[in-house]
Amino acid sequence: MIRKNRPLREPFGVFCLVIAVGATLTLLAVVLFMLRESLPVWQAYGLSAIIAGTDWSPLTDPPRIGLAPMICSTLWVALGALVLSVPLGFCGAIFLAEFAPAGLAAILRPVLHILTGIPSVVYGFLGAAVLVKFFEVTFDLASGESLFCASLVLTVMVLPYIVVTGEAALRAVPPEYRQAALALGVSKQYMTIKVLLPLAKKGLLGAFILAFGRATGETMAVLMLAGNTLILPSSWFSRGEPLSALIALELGTASAGSTHYQALFAAGLVLLVFVLSINLLLHFSGNHTGVRRREG
Amino acid sequence: MNWRHGQDRLWLAAFWGAGLLILLILGSILSCLLIKGGPALSLDFLTTGPKGTPLGISGGILPCLKGTISLMAIALTAAAFPGIVTAVYLVEFGEHSRLKNIINLTVQCMAGIPSIVTGLFGYALFVVYSGFGISLLAGGLSLGIMVFPVIVVTARDALLGVNPLYRLTGLSLGVSRRYLLVRVILPQALPGILSGLLLAAGYAAGATAPIMVTAAAISAGSSGNLFTPVMALPYHLYILFSQHISLENAYGTALVLVLLLLLLNTTALWLRRIKEKGA
Numbered sequence: 001m002i003r004k005n006r007p008l009r010e011p012f013g014v015f016c017l018v019i020a021v022g023a024t025l026t027l028l029a030v031v032l033f034m035l036r037e038s039l040p041v042w043q044a045y046g047l048s049a050i051i052a053g054t055d056w057s058p059l060t061d062p063p064r065i066g067l068a069p070m071i072c073s074t075l076w077v078a079l080g081a082l083v084l085s086v087p088l089g090f091c092g093a094i095f096l097a098e099f100a101p102a103g104l105a106a107i108l109r110p111v112l113h114i115l116t117g118i119p120s121v122v123y124g125f126l127g128a129a130v131l132v133k134f135f136e137v138t139f140d141l142a143s144g145e146s147l148f149c150a151s152l153v154l155t156v157m158v159l160p161y162i163v164v165t166g167e168a169a170l171r172a173v174p175p176e177y178r179q180a181a182l183a184l185g186v187s188k189q190y191m192t193i194k195v196l197l198p199l200a201k202k203g204l205l206g207a208f209i210l211a212f213g214r215a216t217g218e219t220m221a222v223l224m225l226a227g228n229t230l231i232l233p234s235s236w237f238s239r240g241e242p243l244s245a246l247i248a249l250e251l252g253t254a255s256a257g258s259t260h261y262q263a264l265f266a267a268g269l270v271l272l273v274f275v276l277s278i279n280l281l282l283h284f285s286g287n288h289t290g291v292r293r294r295e296g
Numbered sequence: 297m298n299w300r301h302g303q304d305r306l307w308l309a310a311f312w313g314a315g316l317l318i319l320l321i322l323g324s325i326l327s328c329l330l331i332k333g334g335p336a337l338s339l340d341f342l343t344t345g346p347k348g349t350p351l352g353i354s355g356g357i358l359p360c361l362k363g364t365i366s367l368m369a370i371a372l373t374a375a376a377f378p379g380i381v382t383a384v385y386l387v388e389f390g391e392h393s394r395l396k397n398i399i400n401l402t403v404q405c406m407a408g409i410p411s412i413v414t415g416l417f418g419y420a421l422f423v424v425y426s427g428f429g430i431s432l433l434a435g436g437l438s439l440g441i442m443v444f445p446v447i448v449v450t451a452r453d454a455l456l457g458v459n460p461l462y463r464l465t466g467l468s469l470g471v472s473r474r475y476l477l478v479r480v481i482l483p484q485a486l487p488g489i490l491s492g493l494l495l496a497a498g499y500a501a502g503a504t505a506p507i508m509v510t511a512a513a514i515s516a517g518s519s520g521n522l523f524t525p526v527m528a529l530p531y532h533l534y535i536l537f538s539q540h541i542s543l544e545n546a547y548g549t550a551l552v553l554v555l556l557l558l559l560l561n562t563t564a565l566w567l568r569r570i571k572e573k574g575a
Contacts, residue, residue: 012474016385023378024402030417037420091314099311111322117561119502121530122550125537156321189307217410219505244412251509256424268416279408
């Protein structure tokens with residue numbers, strides 16, 4: 001009702017609009033830059049050769065720039081982290097939303113908040129200093145770094161996001177459902193699993209996608225833990241080098257404009273397209289939840 | 297009946313187990329940092345530069361602390377104004393237009409861009425095309441792009457949280473939108489906006505990937521020159537550990553970084569609390 005008096009007639013409104021649009025164009029600029037800088041290699045090698053190629057030696061003549069090992073590593077690490085963190089995170093979200101005594105919840109929530117604030121390089125460092133050491137000593141390995149290690153640390157990193165988003169999704173279920181279910185005499189656990197979970201499905205899916213996006217784009221932790229070996233990973237326990245680690249390690253040595261440099265931007269573009277499509281998926285699934293909840 | 301009871305008990309155990317396991321993991325991370333990093337921490341550690349060969353094997357982290365703070369300051373200077381103005385547009389002038397939806401979606405997408413891709417963009421735009429080279433300025437601006445969506449989202453929520461009665465009253469008195477915004481709404485939303493800026497500062501201080509490719513150096517003086525590389529806490533930590541220079545100092549650096557971020561984040565939370573109490 002307030003909004004109807006055409007604010008854009010005011011110069012101040014126009015000023016705000018211009019700044020907002022200008023700032024928003026930076027996103028477009030990021031995508032365009034990735035495209036522009038990597039265009040020559042896409043033209044020279046073709047999409048399928050880069051995505052599916054398994055050789056990465058951009059400095060030889062002719063340069064070979066297959067990204068398949070890194071794409072595989074990225075997927076292994078991210079999916080592995082989700083396999084570990086989603087069951088734990090959802091159970092933790094249910095615990096916080098339904099079962100935790102008020103005192104324990106009052107400790108757990110701020111601690112989760114603190115954990116989202118710890119930078120990834122600290123997680124990577126702790127993982128490498130403690131976890132990798134542990135693997136080396138326990139299993140008598142020459143080097144304990146592996147995709148599995150990176151997944152473990154990523155699990156801890158995305159857990160707070162899953163728990164917090166999952167709890168919000170569970171709390172958004174209208175209390176009438178709880179009351180109706182409990183009035184019918186079912187146990188609280190039964191009510192949670194058969195009534196609340198299906199109702200909060202979309203919100204939980206949102207938490208899942210958010211965590212996947214985080215895990216895919218993560219750089220420092222995987223850089224320090226995945227082992228940085230340019231081979232096609234054969235299992236979860238082999239070493240690998242995800243896309244983000246490749247870029248971070250090699251950008252400093254690639255001279256601007258060379259094939260190496262362009263190939264790294266191609267890697268950045270692949271990562272960006274991947275993460276952006278995950279985000280758009282989240283956005284549109286989030287929209288549906290909003291509509292459904294208002295109807296309910 | 298028994299089967300159902302058994303199942304119930306199993307689920308209860310799973311939920312409690314998950315909750316306690318999460319608490320245990322979090323607790324052990326924080327205590328590990330405190331126990332191992334504590335001994336390295338001293339006033340000397342904070343007020344001297346790294347020494348020895350290879351650099352960092354002894355001595356402190358003063359230049360890294362300075363570098364991180366300058367990077368943070370540049371990022372905030374670059375991103376705060378456009379971020380807050382964008383939020384003002386979204387809340388006050390956006391109406392229910394399509395453009396508002398597009399900007400909202402874009403900001404959400406920007407928040408999801410991996411930090412290394414932001415770094416890659418910063419490298420191409422600032423280091424190569426603008427000719428800044430690997431420098432404090434290039435790193436600060438890249439971090440500014442990274443924290444921009446955080447500022448927009450928190451400022452937007454702070455503005456949306458202002459009691460709508462203020463707006464109605466102001467408009468019914470015939471005050472212009474600009475006056476209403478500057479004199480009434482912004483002061484009300486100020487704690488929320490400041491809290492968002494602090495969160496953004498913490499995010500910038502901890503980011504490693506973008507500065508690794510645009511700004512950071514293993515060793516640099518703390519001259520404050522915008523066009524020279526700088527040392528920064530997160531990158532220093534990475535180097536200390538990955539080059540096997542000093543595990544003890546690495547723990548100390550990690551602890552300092554985490555304490556700095558804790559300080560920023562708890563201040564942000566505290567500001568938000570104040571506002572909730574006032575409203």
